[in-house]
Amino acid sequence: MLSFTFWDILSNLLLAARWTVLLSLIAFVCGGVVGLLVLLARVSRSAVLRKLSGYYIEAFQGTPLLMQLFLIFFGLPLVGIEVTAWLAAVLALTLFTSAFLAEIWRGCVEAVPRGQWEASESLGMTYFEQMRHVVLPQALRISIPPTVGFSVQVIKGTALTSIIGFVEVTRAGTMITNATFQPFLVYGLVALIYFVLCFPLSFYAKRLERRLHVAR
Amino acid sequence: MSLVKLQGIRKSYGSNEVLKGIDLTVNEGQVVALIGRSGSGKSTLLRTINGLEEINGGALEVDGEMLRPGHTNLRALRMKVGMVFQQFNLFPHLSAIENVMLAPVVVKKQNKAEAREVAAACLAKVGLADKEKSYPDQLSGGQQQRVAIARALAMQPRVLLCDEITSALDPELVNEVLNVVRKLAEEGMTLILVTHEMRFARDVCDNLVFMHGGKIREQGEPEQLFAAPATAELSQFVGSVAFH
Numbered sequence A: 001m002l003s004f005t006f007w008d009i010l011s012n013l014l015l016a017a018r019w020t021v022l023l024s025l026i027a028f029v030c031g032g033v034v035g036l037l038v039l040l041a042r043v044s045r046s047a048v049l050r051k052l053s054g055y056y057i058e059a060f061q062g063t064p065l066l067m068q069l070f071l072i073f074f075g076l077p078l079v080g081i082e083v084t085a086w087l088a089a090v091l092a093l094t095l096f097t098s099a100f101l102a103e104i105w106r107g108c109v110e111a112v113p114r115g116q117w118e119a120s121e122s123l124g125m126t127y128f129e130q131m132r133h134v135v136l137p138q139a140l141r142i143s144i145p146p147t148v149g150f151s152v153q154v155i156k157g158t159a160l161t162s163i164i165g166f167v168e169v170t171r172a173g174t175m176i177t178n179a180t181f182q183p184f185l186v187y188g189l190v191a192l193i194y195f196v197l198c199f200p201l202s203f204y205a206k207r208l209e210r211r212l213h214v215a216r
Numbered sequence B: 001m002s003l004v005k006l007q008g009i010r011k012s013y014g015s016n017e018v019l020k021g022i023d024l025t026v027n028e029g030q031v032v033a034l035i036g037r038s039g040s041g042k043s044t045l046l047r048t049i050n051g052l053e054e055i056n057g058g059a060l061e062v063d064g065e066m067l068r069p070g071h072t073n074l075r076a077l078r079m080k081v082g083m084v085f086q087q088f089n090l091f092p093h094l095s096a097i098e099n100v101m102l103a104p105v106v107v108k109k110q111n112k113a114e115a116r117e118v119a120a121a122c123l124a125k126v127g128l129a130d131k132e133k134s135y136p137d138q139l140s141g142g143q144q145q146r147v148a149i150a151r152a153l154a155m156q157p158r159v160l161l162c163d164e165i166t167s168a169l170d171p172e173l174v175n176e177v178l179n180v181v182r183k184l185a186e187e188g189m190t191l192i193l194v195t196h197e198m199r200f201a202r203d204v205c206d207n208l209v210f211m212h213g214g215k216i217r218e219q220g221e222p223e224q225l226f227a228a229p230a231t232a233e234l235s236q237f238v239g240s241v242a243f244h
């Protein structure tokens, strides 16, 4: 039987953790871009756009991320679209992230007082000018803590992609456990890696939030 | 020459008719005060004049710009009508001068250097030349309201609407704002004010409009109106407000 040292295990996990980080980053950036578009639809003046984007958000918030992954990974091939585990992971996490960010950001846009809309309207600004110059800059400021906080959910969400066979840190942990029969040690390290990735973010989010409260 | 002309303005919120046919003419350079009990429709009337409230009937005209029910292109009208709110509504993420510059740059497409010059002049006019770089939360209420006045003036409106602009201020800050308004009036700015400052209304305004239940009940010169109210509602109202 092969023997694994502690360092073998840890270095393999860390190598796999790069994929966790990369997947999180891509999902977060792409999800942010799509989320911004969904947000603009959600707060637009068109009732149709508001409704459609509302359904979109409900659909992704109302179903487990795992089902979204399964639908993309197993469902799309049935209609003739082959997707790799990597692509399915990116796609599912992007959609999931975009829906949640759009909803978080909608709350931030709505937190901008009515008077801001009225003042900019009375100055002759169009809806887009109001958004661009008055509302979004203020919404952006209050959105930072919850957005950073949500990034933790994205990182933890990437663990689910192990189920469709994408080798990130959780999947690597399973594979190493199967070879070493040391689940406690291996999964303990996996959990620690997640913690090291997530804790600074949630800590930072909490601090930002406190600072925002003091500033008010 | 008439600058603002309202004819039969009607406005309802659902089944609640708030403005029941308002006719009002304001001449260039005139200073008009709208007075009346809370809920009589003063704010609503003011807000219709720059299109913040859609009207259900009648027509209004400001310096040749017509507004009728269902009208959606309000930009031309709004560029002629400035508005100052009770709650200041300054943009908190922008400094004082940026607050004043924003609309000229965005709406009027002025270049920034030019807009900055105009904005500096407007801030100087309201006595805040030294506060250009301050953010709203670093200013007192009176200073914020004066920035808001400068912001409206920077668009070079033909008429300025003020909705209880001293009501949210601590008493000691009221006069600095009223003095700015008084100065604008002396310079010939056309003003329509909703105010509870009766002494100010009497001293500064040419015309007093008393609203009651969504209608104009009485109007005329302040001295005359205060001295001899023609209706029971106005005499009751005059009796209920203090002249301080």
Ligand SMILES: Nc1ncnc2c1ncn2[C@@H]1O[C@H](COP(=O)(O)OP(=O)(O)O)[C@@H](O)[C@H]1O
Pocket: B013, B018, B036, B037, B038, B039, B040, B041, B042, B043, B044, B045
């Ligand atoms: N957005 C609104 N929706 C429904 N009713 C309103 C709204 N704004 C004002 N009203 C009603 O219109 C009436 C007149 O209000 P307003 O113009 O604010 O009076 P004033 O400024 O004289 O106190 C009040 O009865 C008020 O409740």
Ligand SMILES: [Mg+2]
Pocket: B042, B043, B044, B164
């Ligand atoms: Mg009012």
